[in-house]
Amino acid sequence: MDAIVIGGGIGGLTLALALHATGKARRIRVFEAAAEMRALGIGINIGAHAMKELSALGLEDELVATSCQPQDYAFFTRHGQLVYREPFGKAAGHQWPHIALLRPDLQRVLLGAVRERIGPENFITGHRCTGVEQNGERVTAHFAEPDGAALPSQQGDVLIACDGIHSAVRTQYYPDEGPFKFRGFNLWRGVTVHKPFLTGASIARIGARHATMIIYPLRRNYDGQGNLLLNWVCEIEREVAVPVDWNKPGRLEDFYPTYQDWVFDWMDVPALIRNAEQILSYPMVDRDPLPRWSFGRVTLLGDAAHPMYPQGGNGGAQAILDAATLARLFQSEADPVAALKAYEAARLPPTSKIVVQNRTAPPNVIVDTVEQRTGGRRFDRLEDVISQDEMKAIFESYQKVAGYHVQQVSRPQG
Numbered sequence: 001m002d003a004i005v006i007g008g009g010i011g012g013l014t015l016a017l018a019l020h021a022t023g024k025a026r027r028i029r030v031f032e033a034a035a036e037m038r039a040l041g042i043g044i045n046i047g048a049h050a051m052k053e054l055s056a057l058g059l060e061d062e063l064v065a066t067s068c069q070p071q072d073y074a075f076f077t078r079h080g081q082l083v084y085r086e087p088f089g090k091a092a093g094h095q096w097p098h099i100a101l102l103r104p105d106l107q108r109v110l111l112g113a114v115r116e117r118i119g120p121e122n123f124i125t126g127h128r129c130t131g132v133e134q135n136g137e138r139v140t141a142h143f144a145e146p147d148g149a150a151l152p153s154q155q156g157d158v159l160i161a162c163d164g165i166h167s168a169v170r171t172q173y174y175p176d177e178g179p180f181k182f183r184g185f186n187l188w189r190g191v192t193v194h195k196p197f198l199t200g201a202s203i204a205r206i207g208a209r210h211a212t213m214i215i216y217p218l219r220r221n222y223d224g225q226g227n228l229l230l231n232w233v234c235e236i237e238r239e240v241a242v243p244v245d246w247n248k249p250g251r252l253e254d255f256y257p258t259y260q261d262w263v264f265d266w267m268d269v270p271a272l273i274r275n276a277e278q279i280l281s282y283p284m285v286d287r288d289p290l291p292r293w294s295f296g297r298v299t300l301l302g303d304a305a306h307p308m309y310p311q312g313g314n315g316g317a318q319a320i321l322d323a324a325t326l327a328r329l330f331q332s333e334a335d336p337v338a339a340l341k342a343y344e345a346a347r348l349p350p351t352s353k354i355v356v357q358n359r360t361a362p363p364n365v366i367v368d369t370v371e372q373r374t375g376g377r378r379f380d381r382l383e384d385v386i387s388q389d390e391m392k393a394i395f396e397s398y399q400k401v402a403g404y405h406v407q408q409v410s411r412p413q414g
């Protein structure tokens, strides 16, 4: 099989590696729009469900060495009061780690393995896919240079569009989708070097509804002086969306005032924000789930197939799961067109469920529930507001839909 992969992001790179591991593909070529691979993005979470797949590709040690493994997940009110804490990742009994790392580090590890395993000549930059065509036998991809000049078209047996949230291939099949769905929240994201807080490997989620924040470490001993590199994301209700661009710089004055009195005995949030090395903004946008992804010899994968709210740490993880599933199906199905259909049947329903769940019941429902019952005031006794069992049920229900509950991840692959 001769496979064309469009997009050298997390999904496209993982697919190239997973296809290579099956030994089924005669040729795998990845075409990436960017002329050069720059270190882009900040923190990204890869849960145990996706790490299981990356471990099978032999990448666990390298990824663990460049990341942080959270040990617990703690929820706080906007007054800094702890409401719920659970062990997380391996501490929760997972066989594979949950890691948090700089996206450029993830990209570097994946890209290094791709160049080594499929050959540097098969990772082709400066090729923006502008459209696809197919007949019964072959698929043809058309390309342009970054400046718009046309490049020679390429043919293959199958084409997998891993071209991200602004997917050109998706637009070809769904030309009337219109703008992204904006649900009235913008994110401001940053990284700050900071002394260890809570357990030193905690994910902290603070606040409810109109303004929340999540903080987690990406690296331990980042500066050789024992400090963490912390990733933080502020989410605030807003009427107008910021641009849908992963690399859009954010302005302090647009969100800092909301957090300037969030000073707790375990974290000085305003100082954390002020000391950031880099601040980016991004809107909470997604798209409605699609009725189909596979069209003959072409399919969609990752954000091109199911753009979801960037929360719950699932955008990258679901792209990795798509890639691993598709590679397994290419191995078990003799007919590649049947494999693409089987992949759609396996992955479209669960990812659609996550898209919807992220809209209606994101993980911070725990604190939302507490703040609704207290009217947003400090509580004296948490047990008068909510039980541990109720919070555990909310937390576990999100993990199950997101696909990283311990019982799900421990099942055999495929």
Ligand SMILES: Cc1cc2nc3c(=O)[nH]c(=O)nc-3n(C[C@H](O)[C@H](O)[C@H](O)COP(=O)(O)OP(=O)(O)OC[C@H]3O[C@@H](n4cnc5c(N)ncnc54)[C@H](O)[C@@H]3O)c2cc1C
Residues within 6 Å of the ligand: 006, 007, 008, 009, 010, 011, 012, 031, 032, 033, 034, 040, 041, 042, 043, 044, 045, 103, 127, 128, 129, 130, 162, 163, 164, 165, 166, 167, 168, 246, 247, 301, 302, 303, 304, 310, 315, 316, 317, 319
């Ligand atoms: C620059 C960038 C920074 C990001 N930063 C973060 C972050 O800080 N935190 C986080 O959680 N997530 C971040 N993400 C998103 C996250 O990586 C993805 O949501 C997730 O990994 C899904 O993977 P994907 O492969 O579907 O898409 P992506 O990882 O977004 O990859 C898509 C790739 O396709 C390429 N491409 C786009 N259009 C074309 C085309 N027409 N032809 C050829 N190639 C094309 C893009 O250049 C990109 O390399 C970022 C994504 C990008 C592209």
